Amino acid sequence: MSEAVARLAEQARQLRNDFDAGFAEAARGDDAVLADLLTLRAEGEPYALRLAEIAGLFADRKITPLPGGRAGLLGCAVFRGSIAPVYDLHALLGHAAAAPPHWLALAAQAPVAFAFEAFEGHRSVRQGAILPREAGDFSRPFIRDFVSEGQEGWPLVHLPSVLAALGERRARRNLGSQED
Amino acid sequence: MFRGWTFGQRLAAGFGIGAATLLVVAALGFQTNSMLTQNTRSVTHTYQVQKTLTELTADIIDAETGERGYIITGDDDYLTPYRAALARVHDDFHRAQQLTTDNPSQQRRFAALSPLVDRRLAELKTGVDTRRNVGMQPAVKVVLTNLGLQTMLQIRAVIADAIAEEDRLLAVRAANTKAAAQLATAISLWGGLLGAILVLGIGWFMARSLSGQIGQAVSRLQNSSTELQAAATQQATGAKEQSTATSEITTTISELLATSRQIAESAQSVAQLAEQTASASRSGHGTVEQAGETIAGIRRQVDQIVADMLDLGKKSQEVGAVLEIVSELAEQTNILAINATIEATGAGEAGLRFGVVADEIRKLADRVGGSTKEIRSLIDDVRSAVNTTIMATETGAKTVEAGAKQYAEVAEAFTEISGLVATAAEAAREIELSTKQQATAVEQVNVAIVNVAQASKETETSSGQTLTTAAQLASLSGDISKIVLRKAA
Incomplete structure (x- = not known):
């Protein structure tokens, strides 16, 4: 027990030093070579989202179900005073629906949120670690790139294509309703 | 009919019939022989009568011859036959008369003959006296009177009739003798033959009857002898085994005697040890009471440990709740x-510097989150350890409680043991006394077993003799069976 306590004290000291050193260091000028990612898991499989493609990360937001919900649509939720539809990212990626989703990522391109079960963390990787999809064998939709770092790897979900697909589906539905 | 008869009765009957047959034949033979003897005697009698008559005739003739010689010569020497005849004639007459007393006709003839003989003798005397006194011529004249001749003729006629009568009787008696001899021969032949046949038949019947019955008896005797021999063999074997077993028992009893003595010595030692144990148990009783007080103190301390550990568990839960808040904040x-x-x-x-701050805050939050996970793991370990300790302590408390209870029971049992030890000491003394008595009894048993062993050896010897006798009896029965059953077989 005493060894664990000493280790925790060392960690606290290291945290304090790192935190202080972070403010002492000059601003980084190589942001172009780094990419910020959010890593998550859907049905046990690892995935990654570009931080630049999302507007915010939320947890335990109340999702209000909508009548006649479409496939993958969980309902709608309030994000910073705006209402946005919430889709199940698992269902969109071809996994079984997760219930209840804990985490939500709000897309930056459009007011649409995606819910997922497990959030792993924030990770900054070099641009060189992002490889095209052909480097791996991925059958899931909306996967264009693949992040490989050391022994780990994450399929990179391309949210703009997801939003484009949802827009196309909505357009076809609207067109169908007009024809009716 | 004869099945119920004994051997003696059968033999008596068989020999009785044979003896009766022989008696009948003997009686008939005796009777026939008597008849034959009687007839022979009669014939001899007849011959004596005839001889006496002939001698009587010869006597008269001798007297007549002497008288005539004296008359002619005048020499007294010629009177010698005369005088000898005079001396015999009456004796012969009387003898012949006596011999024919059973015959009346002969008696009548002798009655008629007697005066004739007397007269003839008187005539002869007259002639002799005349010759001596007168001379030869007068004497010759007396002879020439022929009175003597006539008398002599009458005498000869009477004697001839008597002899004829005797000849007739002789013929009759010879015929009777012949018939008696034939009858005796027939009786001897046919009686002997009949007796032989009867004896043979009785012998055959007796042999058949007795051989069958004796054969069965001998067969049963042989079987019994064989069974007796087998029983004697078994008895001899049993006696031998008994003798061996008795010897082993003797050895065992000797060992038992030695063991009994050792047990007596051990019982004495046990009695001493029991006395020492009783003393030790009395001193141990105080130690047990002190140990009971110590266990009560341990029980109170364990209860305090359980309370402290429960409090530690509650505190760990509170730390966990605080850590949940920290984790949530992170x-x-x-x-x-x-x-x-x-x-x-x-x-x-414009947001670059803010981005740096935000990134550091995020890193800090990440590391805090990691630390909270570690702390949660440690808290979980602590809670698990506390729970384990509580459970172990509670188990220990229960164990201590059970131990205290058991110790109370042990103390009570010890008290009881102390009493029992005292009782055991007393019992050990009694055992010591009993084992000494037992050793004495075993010595007596040893003596008795030695006597039994001697008797077993004698029984073994007797069994061997019985076996020999049974074998001899079986051999004898076999010999008798061969003798008796040879014909039957």
Whole structure:
């Protein structure tokens, strides 16, 4: 027990030093070579989202179900005073629906949120670690790139294509309703 | 009919019939022989009568011859036959008369003959006296009177009739003798033959009857002898085994005697040890009471440990709750930092420094989150250890309680044991006394077993003799069976 306590004290000291050193260091000028990612898991499989493609990360937001919900649509939720539809990212990626989703990522391109079960963390990787999809064998939709770092790897979900697909589906539905 | 008869009765009957047959034949033979003897005697009698008559005739003739010689010569020497005849004639007459007393006709003839003989003798005397006194011529004249001749003729006629009568009787008696001899021969022949046949038949019947019955008896005797021999063999074997077993028992009893003595010595030692144990148990009783007080103190301390550990468990739960809050704060801080990073990125150049702060806050939140996980793991370990300790302590408390209870029972049992030890000491003394008595009894048993062993050896010897006798009896029965059953077989 005493060894664990000493280790925790060392960690606290290291945290304090790192935190202080972070403010002492000059601003980084190589942001172009780094990419910020959010890593998550859907049905046990690892995935990654570009931080630049999302507007915010939320947890335990109340999702209000909508009548006649479409496939993958969980309902709608309030994000910073705006209402946005919430889709199940698992269902969109071809996994079984997760219930209840804990985490939500709000897309930056459009007011649409995606819910997922497990959030792993924030990770900054070099641009060189992002490889095209052909480097791996991925059958899931909306996967264009693949992040490989050391022994780990994450399929990179391309949210703009997801939003484009949802827009196309909505357009076809609207067109169908007009024809009716 | 004869099945119920004994051997003696059968033999008596068989020999009785044979003897009766012989008696009948003997009686008939005796009777026939008597008849034959009687007839022979009669014939001899007849011959004596005839001889006496002939001698009587010869006597008269001798007297007549002497008288005539004296008359002619005058010499007295010629009177010698005369005088001898006079001396015999009456005797012969009387003898012949006596011999024919059973015959009346002969008696009548002798009655007629007697005066004739007397007269003839008187005539002869007259002639002799005349010759002596007168002379030869007068004497010749007397003879020439022929009176003597006539008398002599009458005498000869009477004697001839008597002899004829005797000849007739002789013929009759010879015929009777012949018939008696034939009858005796027939009786001897046919009686002997009949007796032989009867004896043979009785012998055959007796042999058949007795051989069958004796054969069965001998067969049963042989079987019994064989069974007796087998029983004697078994008895001899049993006696031998008994003798061997008795010897072993003797050895065992001797060992038992030695063991009994050792047990007596051991019992004496046990009695001493029991006395020492009783003394030790009395001193141990005080030690047990002190140990009971110590166990009560341990029980109170364990109860205090259980209370402290329960309190530690509650505190660990409170620390866990605080850690949950810290973890939640770290997570929220992480989210805020991520969102701040996003906002800083959207702010462009102006948000660079804010982005740095947000990134550091995020890193800090990440590391806090990791630390909270570690602390939660440690807290979980502590709680698990506390729970384990509580359970172990509770188990220990129960064990101590059970131990205290058991110790109370042990103390009570010890008290009881102390009493029992005293009783055991008393019992050990009694055992010591009993084992000494037992050793004495075993010595007596040893003496008795030695006597039994001697008797067993004698029984073994007797069994051997019985076996020999049974074998001889079986051999004898076999010999008798061969003798008796040879014909039957």
